Amino acid sequence: EAGVVQSPRYKIIEKKQPVAFWCNPISGHNTLYWYLQNLGQGPELLIRYENEEAVDDSQLPKDRFSAERLKGVDSTLKIQPAELGDSAVYLCASSLEGGRRTGELFFGEGSRLTVL
Amino acid sequence: GESVGLHLPTLSVQEGDNSIINCAYSNSASDYFIWYKQESGKGPQFIIDIRSNMDKRQGQRVTVLLNKTVKHLSLQIAATQPGDSAVYFCAEKAGNKLTFGGGTRVLVKP
Numbered sequence: 583e584a585g586v587v588q589s590p591r592y593k594i595i596e597k598k599q600p601v602a603f604w605c606n607p608i609s610g611h612n613t614l615y616w617y618l619q620n621l622g623q624g625p626e627l628l629i630r631y632e633n634e635e636a637v638d639d640s641q642l643p644k645d646r647f648s649a650e651r652l653k654g655v656d657s658t659l660k661i662q663p664a665e666l667g668d669s670a671v672y673l674c675a676s677s678l679e680g681g682r683r684t685g686e687l688f689f690g691e692g693s694r695l696t697v698l
Numbered sequence: 699g700e701s702v703g704l705h706l707p708t709l710s711v712q713e714g715d716n717s718i719i720n721c722a723y724s725n726s727a728s729d730y731f732i733w734y735k736q737e738s739g740k741g742p743q744f745i746i747d748i749r750s751n752m753d754k755r756q757g758q759r760v761t762v763l764l765n766k767t768v769k770h771l772s773l774q775i776a777a778t779q780p781g782d783s784a785v786y787f788c789a790e791k792a793g794n795k796l797t798f799g800g801g802t803r804v805l806v807k808p
Binding site for chain 2: 687
C-alpha cells in the first residue's frame with residue numbers, strides 16, 4: 583500500500599518568493615494534516631481537514647499561508663510571500679476517521695524548505 | 699540524510715541493552731498517548747499508543763508505561779538494535795487534537 587506522498591522533498595527559495603507543497607494522502611483516509619517541524623522540535627499542527635473541510639486552522643498564519651483540499655483527497659499548502667523564519671520541514675499526514683480511536687497518523691517524508 | 703535535531707536530549711545505549719525514554723505531558727484530559735519514531739530525513743512513524751485508562755501496554759520489543767499521577771509517559775525498548783537509532787517523540791491526543799512533545803535522540807552503539 584502506498585504511503586503519504588509529498589512533493590517536492592526539498593525547496594530552496596529567496597525570501598518574498600511564493601512556494602507550494604503538495605500532498606497525496608493514503609487512499610481512503612478522510613483526515614489530512616499539515617504540520618510544521620523546526621529543527622530539534624516536534625511537529626506542530628498547521629491545519630487539519632476532515633474530507634474537504636478545514637476543521638482546525640487556528641495555528642495557520644493566514645496572512646501568508648493558505649491551504650486547500652479540493653475533492654477531499656490531495657492537498658496543497660502555499661506560502662506567499664515566504665520569510666526567513668519559514669525555513670522548516672512541512673509534514674503532511676493522514677488518518678482514518680481523524681485517528682479517533684488511536685493517535686495513529688501516517689506521515690509523509692516531508693518537504694524541507696530553505697528560505698534565503 | 700539530514701539531521702532531525704542538533705540539540706536534542708540524547709540517550710546512548712549499547713546494542714542489546716534495554717532503552718528507556720521518558721516524557722512528561724501536560725493535559726490531564728488527553729485520551730491517548732502515543733510514541734513516534736523519526737529517522738533522519740523521514741516523517742514520524744507510529745510505534746505504539748496507550749489509552750488513558752491503562753497504565754501499561756506491550757508491543758513487539760516495546761512497552762509503554764503511563765503514570766497519570768505524575769503525568770509521565772515512558773517507552774521501553776528491549777534488546778535495542780542499530781535500527782532503533784532515531785529521534786523518539788511522545789504525543790498526547792485530546793479529542794481530535796494531537797500535540798507532540800520534545801524529542802529524544804537514541805544512539806545505539808555497536
